[in-house]
Amino acid sequence: MDIQDLVKKSKQGDQEALVKLIMSKKDDxxxxxxxxxxxxEDAMDAMEDMIVILYENIHKLxxxxxxxxxxxxxxxxxxxxxxxxxxxxxxxxxxxxxxxxSRFDEKEDQLMIQRYLSRLNYxxxxxxxxxxxxxxxxxxxxxxLKVPLGTVKSRISIGIKKLRKMLExxxxx
Amino acid sequence: xxxxxxxxxxxxxxxxxxxxxDELEDRLRSALKKSCTHKKVxxxxxxxxxxxxxxxxxxxYYIDTLAFYTKKLIGYDQVMDSxxxxxxxxxxxxxxxxxxxxxxxxxxxxxxxxxxxNQLLMFYTIKDPHKKVDQLELVSHSxxxxxxxxxxxxxxxxxxxDKTEMKIINTFESPSIFExxxxxxxxxxxxxVDVQEEGEITFTLNKDKAMGYTLKKDIxxxxxxxxxxxxxxxxxxxxxMTRIEGNIQNPIELVRDNITQKRFRPNYIELELIxxxxxxxxxxxxxxxxxxxxxxxxxxxxxxxDLKKVQMKFISLEADYDVxxxxxxxxxxxxxxxxxxNQDIIINQVSQSEGKTFVTITTKEDVILSRVNxxxxxxxxxxxxxxxxxxxxxxxxxxxxxxxxGENLELDIQRMRYKEIYNKTxxxxxx
Numbered sequence: 001m002d003i004q005d006l007v008k009k010s011k012q013g014d015q016e017a018l019v020k021l022i023m024s025k026k027d028d029x030x031x032x033x034x035x036x037x038x039x040x041e042d043a044m045d046a047m048e049d050m051i052v053i054l055y056e057n058i059h060k061l062x063x064x065x066x067x068x069x070x071x072x073x074x075x076x077x078x079x080x081x082x083x084x085x086x087x088x089x090x091x092x093x094x095x096x097x098x099x100x101x102s103r104f105d106e107k108e109d110q111l112m113i114q115r116y117l118s119r120l121n122y123x124x125x126x127x128x129x130x131x132x133x134x135x136x137x138x139x140x141x142x143x144x145l146k147v148p149l150g151t152v153k154s155r156i157s158i159g160i161k162k163l164r165k166m167l168e169x170x171x172x173x
Numbered sequence: 174x175x176x177x178x179x180x181x182x183x184x185x186x187x188x189x190x191x192x193x194x195d196e197l198e199d200r201l202r203s204a205l206k207k208s209c210t211h212k213k214v215x216x217x218x219x220x221x222x223x224x225x226x227x228x229x230x231x232x233x234y235y236i237d238t239l240a241f242y243t244k245k246l247i248g249y250d251q252v253m254d255s256x257x258x259x260x261x262x263x264x265x266x267x268x269x270x271x272x273x274x275x276x277x278x279x280x281x282x283x284x285x286x287x288x289x290x291n292q293l294l295m296f297y298t299i300k301d302p303h304k305k306v307d308q309l310e311l312v313s314h315s316x317x318x319x320x321x322x323x324x325x326x327x328x329x330x331x332x333x334x335d336k337t338e339m340k341i342i343n344t345f346e347s348p349s350i351f352e353x354x355x356x357x358x359x360x361x362x363x364x365x366v367d368v369q370e371e372g373e374i375t376f377t378l379n380k381d382k383a384m385g386y387t388l389k390k391d392i393x394x395x396x397x398x399x400x401x402x403x404x405x406x407x408x409x410x411x412x413x414m415t416r417i418e419g420n421i422q423n424p425i426e427l428v429r430d431n432i433t434q435k436r437f438r439p440n441y442i443e444l445e446l447i448x449x450x451x452x453x454x455x456x457x458x459x460x461x462x463x464x465x466x467x468x469x470x471x472x473x474x475x476x477x478x479d480l481k482k483v484q485m486k487f488i489s490l491e492a493d494y495d496v497x498x499x500x501x502x503x504x505x506x507x508x509x510x511x512x513x514x515n516q517d518i519i520i521n522q523v524s525q526s527e528g529k530t531f532v533t534i535t536t537k538e539d540v541i542l543s544r545v546n547x548x549x550x551x552x553x554x555x556x557x558x559x560x561x562x563x564x565x566x567x568x569x570x571x572x573x574x575x576x577x578x579g580e581n582l583e584l585d586i587q588r589m590r591y592k593e594i595y596n597k598t599x600x601x602x603x604x
Contacts, residue, residue, distance in 0.1 A: 015206075018205065019198065019202050022201055026193050026197060027193065027562065029193075030193035030197070031191050034188070034191050035188065044193070044197055047197065047200075047201060049204075052204055055205055056208070113181065119364065121364075132178070132181035132184060133184045133185055133188045134185070164175075164177055167177065
């Protein structure tokens, strides 16, 4: 069954069709959510929130083939909502500097770039992660975030410039 | 592409290896069902700490704060787990109440500390009159004593609703018993601002409050692994946590492997602590490589019940190995298999189209070619991406995409990550 049929069925209230739609691109959704949430449990929570919102609003979707870009935007919003709710519970990720290797990543420069990335303005961070961690093109990012193409480009280039500056400072330290 | 973009792109290969857990489909389905029955999905209130996962018990825990306010740390109910709350209620914390105020009026107050043989816990508050405490971070912590420095291990905390106050618990290595006066230095960092200001608070430890340990034993058990042996050295249980320490490679082995370019980097040691036949929750773990070899620790919840039997179960070891092997592959290769470090790698298909070479491989689920290139006519082409992941009964099939084509193809496996299962139980004597 193709996407359009599944979307039509979902519009009629077929839950299984909606689950199928999501599962057929589960890797993409999951990776997108993971980039925001940084752990599997929260990524899946965001996807749960997303499917509920999709189900309740899919009748509003006019173009069937826009389903994936529409649902990606909703997923990103779900991630941001959870992050906002959890904001008062901050997790300060302290590891003994430079000695302990991270479980997923042993490369020091990678650790360093992650650390600096987290210090960037959130909007710059977000655009850089979508561009480089998920390899999305500018247009897709602009669609997901609902901001103009030029804004995406400038967020990425400003972010990269700031990162470069931070890394230069690091070298002198 | 500049250096930074390259580094950022390397993250993509990590993102590419991400796979949604199998339970996802069921969770989506049941989320829909729940929403339809109009039951509100109640989210678990949880807090994730990068290394440590502590579940907080909220509510139902009232402390008669007024009566004991001089002995107890106040205002940390949301940050302390149930065990810390109990220790605090019993008056095991030492109140300090010393502050440092930065130029921008941000004030850091060390409310108190808790000390046992495993760690020093520091309870502090950051107050920002400008209501932007969420933009602040205390970094570069160091605790200095007469005999040395004690490193920061982890930190977690919570911010109040109007963003004026942040309550944080940081844990440090436990200072030597001969230490009295300690100097805590830190830097205040504001998001997006490069200027940092340094502050310090000096305090004296009250040794009467130190909780020592509840169980301290040498384990000294060795288990043979792929690369030599893993040695479990000791267990130290205290009222705030339980810690097991050990090492994997001694300095000589480490140097040897570095010289021969046959390095081995353990990623994760799966080790269960079982007390009176009950599994103890893991809090966190770490592996460090230094000139002293490869050492590890595993932290667990405190064991506060009557100890009858203490066991450890070494389940598995996941590590990244230097491989540096080149394997010739051909475009008509179909389901050709070979072994690298005793791990089966099946080349399902090799094809070329639109200027790209696609190599489909199948391995065991936990095997990852963590650094792999394709030599195309003796030119090194790095992995562009991995696509079409399929998991099936412990196997993982995926297609590696390289952005070039040619005749002579060699898969250049530089590093590989896999998990070895051991399942060995070790009894720890308690008497």
